[in-house]
Amino acid sequence: xxxxxxxxxxxxxxxxxxxxxxxxxxxxxxxxxxxxxxxxxxxxxxxxxxxxxxxxxxxxxxxxxxxxxxxxxxxxxxxxxxxxxxxxxxxxxxxxxxxxxxxxxxxxxxxxxxxxxxxxxxxxxxxxxxxxxxxxxxxxxxxxxxxxxxxxxxxxxxxxxxxxxxxxxxxxxxxxx
Numbered sequence: 001x002x003x004x005x006x007x008x009x010x011x012x013x014x015x016x017x018x019x020x021x022x023x024x025x026x027x028x029x030x031x032x033x034x035x036x037x038x039x040x041x042x043x044x045x046x047x048x049x050x051x052x053x054x055x056x057x058x059x060x061x062x063x064x065x066x067x068x069x070x071x072x073x074x075x076x077x078x079x080x081x082x083x084x085x086x087x088x089x090x091x092x093x094x095x096x097x098x099x100x101x102x103x104x105x106x107x108x109x110x111x112x113x114x115x116x117x118x119x120x121x122x123x124x125x126x127x128x129x130x131x132x133x134x135x136x137x138x139x140x141x142x143x144x145x146x147x148x149x150x151x152x153x154x155x156x157x158x159x160x161x162x163x164x165x166x167x168x169x170x171x172x173x174x175x176x177x
Contacts, residue, residue, distance in 0.1 A: 097117070
């Protein structure tokens with residue numbers, strides 16, 4: 001099935017490579033919406049994502065909810081993340097905001113940086129810590145060609161799980177199709 005498998009809140013030095021292995025085992029491609037501060041801490045992982053033929057796009061620098069901070073804070077956060085990614089040779093064209101939250105001015109900020117705002121069609125809710133099989137059962141009715149599937153290769157704010165092992169397992173199950 002032609003799905004877009006996407007991952008937020010990385011790169012993570014343990015879980016991003018594990019997700020990459022799961023994707024590569026089935027010849028699947030992923031899009032990684034990364035956090036600038038984590039990309040700065042783990043540039044080798046960003047390089048590995050790119051080197052394996054996957055896409056790197058923008059999530060944020062810090063995980064700020066657009067509806068809870070002002071435009072200036074998001075402008076600064078976005079500029080910082082884009083600067084980090086530029087130093088790594090990455091020029092994002094797509095932006096998925098933290099929690100998918102957008103303020104009235106988010107689209108203007110995106111346009112100012114030449115970024116397309118993107119969301120998802122299928123939310124795995126993997127951050128809750130459910131097992132992979134339960135997540136797959138819950139999302140299966142929504143898996144259709146062209147669907148954008150949201151997962152997380154890092155532990156972001158609000159995560160209720162200790163690790164991303166079930167996301168890795170879910171990635172394998174989805175990619176095996």
